[in-house]
Amino acid sequence: MSELKTKSDKHKATLEAMAKADLMGREVELGEKRIVAEGGTPLLRIEDLKLHFVTTRGSVQAVDGVNFNLNTNKAVVVVGESGCGKSSLAKALLRLLPRNVGEYSGKVWLKDVETMSLSDEEYRKRIRWIKMSMVPQAAMNSLNPVLRVGDQVAEPVMIHYGATQKEAMTQAAKLFQNVGVPVDFLTRYPFELSGGMRQRVAIAMSLVTGPDLVILDEPTSALDVLTQANIFNLLKRIKANLETSFILITHDIATSSELADIVAVMYAGQIIEVSESHRFFSAPRHPYSAKLMASVPKLRSREEPDFILGKPPSLINPPTGCRFAERCPSRFEKCSVEPPIYDFGEDWVKCWLYEGKVKPDERNN
Numbered sequence: 177m178s179e180l181k182t183k184s185d186k187h188k189a190t191l192e193a194m195a196k197a198d199l200m201g202r203e204v205e206l207g208e209k210r211i212v213a214e215g216g217t218p219l220l221r222i223e224d225l226k227l228h229f230v231t232t233r234g235s236v237q238a239v240d241g242v243n244f245n246l247n248t249n250k251a252v253v254v255v256g257e258s259g260c261g262k263s264s265l266a267k268a269l270l271r272l273l274p275r276n277v278g279e280y281s282g283k284v285w286l287k288d289v290e291t292m293s294l295s296d297e298e299y300r301k302r303i304r305w306i307k308m309s310m311v312p313q314a315a316m317n318s319l320n321p322v323l324r325v326g327d328q329v330a331e332p333v334m335i336h337y338g339a340t341q342k343e344a345m346t347q348a349a350k351l352f353q354n355v356g357v358p359v360d361f362l363t364r365y366p367f368e369l370s371g372g373m374r375q376r377v378a379i380a381m382s383l384v385t386g387p388d389l390v391i392l393d394e395p396t397s398a399l400d401v402l403t404q405a406n407i408f409n410l411l412k413r414i415k416a417n418l419e420t421s422f423i424l425i426t427h428d429i430a431t432s433s434e435l436a437d438i439v440a441v442m443y444a445g446q447i448i449e450v451s452e453s454h455r456f457f458s459a460p461r462h463p464y465s466a467k468l469m470a471s472v473p474k475l476r477s478r479e480e481p482d483f484i485l486g487k488p489p490s491l492i493n494p495p496t497g498c499r500f501a502e503r504c505p506s507r508f509e510k511c512s513v514e515p516p517i518y519d520f521g522e523d524w525v526k527c528w529l530y531e532g533k534v535k536p537d538e539r540n541n
């Protein structure tokens with residue numbers, strides 16, 4: 177409890193400093209900070225994470241052996257086609273599991289705590305919202321319609337830090353200021369707010385307890401282009417000011433490139449490439465990543481955006497070899513065997529094309 181209080185106090189102090197400096201009105205120059213994906217201290221380590229769902233047609237292997245590391249104050253952008261398991265990965269990390277869970281296994285360290293070994297009670301008390309929170313897909317529609325938004329943002333502070341309602345509301349008001357929602361909106365109901373404002377409220381709710389890591393699942397889908405850009409700018413400022421790490425799931429590769437320190441590409445339940453963002457955007461290594469990037473329209477190019485032939489494999493019986501093989505222009509005989517992970521130091525890729533170029537990693541599945 178005392179540790180939680182200290183964390184809460186630290187967070188409050190940071191928010192107060194932000195409010196005083198009126199940082200929300202200014203553009204924060206990330207400069208060098210964004211360029212360097214390396215550095216920071218280890219925050220998250222995921223080893224062989226699996227989340228399978230039981231269905232009448234068989235077991236859906238939505239998350240199937242995910243490995244990933246993230247340092248403090250970093251933003252990783254997770255991209256991949258619809259249905260590849262991005263939301264399931266977020267749910268697996270936050271243990272927000274549906275009733276039809278089959279296999280749920282692996283290791284997830286948040287700093288020095290291995291969260292998968294915690295009981296549900298311990299996990300709820302020590303991890304969810306306190307250390308790791310989430311803005312779920314379509315969050316702006318998931319606010320409780322019959323509760324005032326201020327009360328909804330204040331609630332986690334009362335539950336997790338034992339704050340009084342007055343204290344929690346003060347904290348909620350500071351968060352509103354920091355995410356650009358007028359403080360007098362605290363007493364409004366969700367239906368009285370625009371989509372963009374509701375999304376900001378959802379982001380405020382995810383930050384109010386001062387977590388180390390926030391997972392945002394498609395935070396800008398269903399918003400107009402201008403509001404999307406505003407939300408991305410807001411996330412940049414929060415990252416720079418609150419030193420929070422983000423896992424940002426998005427289809428908007430182009431806009432998210434502004435925020436990303438690292439890009440993780442997911443395909444058919446697995447992460448198949450992790451690269452520092454500048455290296456990724458200039459030269460993605462995995463053939464699927466290259467196709468994804470080629471499918472992003474470019475403003476100054478006369479070239480038509482490319483598209484990826486075919487569709488991802490079923491997650492009920494995924495292929496035993498490389499899961500992208502059927503659609504891969506570079507496939508060769510070896511691709512009928514599952515490729516190992518090839519490690520480039522900070523970056524890695526799961527593809528046979530890199531055999532002999534760098535050493536395979538121990539994280540091979």
Ligand SMILES: Nc1ncnc2c1ncn2[C@@H]1O[C@H](COP(=O)(O)OP(=O)(O)OP(=O)(O)O)[C@@H](O)[C@H]1O
Nearest residue numbers: 229231236238257258259260261262263264265274
């Ligand atoms: N509770 C469930 N039971 C059975 N299958 C599920 C369940 N939840 C998700 N799935 C399936 O798991 C796969 C991955 O779904 P998920 O929602 O994680 O994908 P996604 O990458 O987030 O897609 P999108 O980009 O459309 O949001 C899909 O085939 C989906 O149909």
Ligand code: SF4
Nearest residue numbers: 498501504511527528
């Ligand atoms: S392992 Fe083979 S099929 Fe898979 S992406 Fe690499 S080259 Fe293509």
Ligand SMILES: [Mg+2]
Nearest residue numbers: 262263264313
């Ligand atoms: Mg999703």
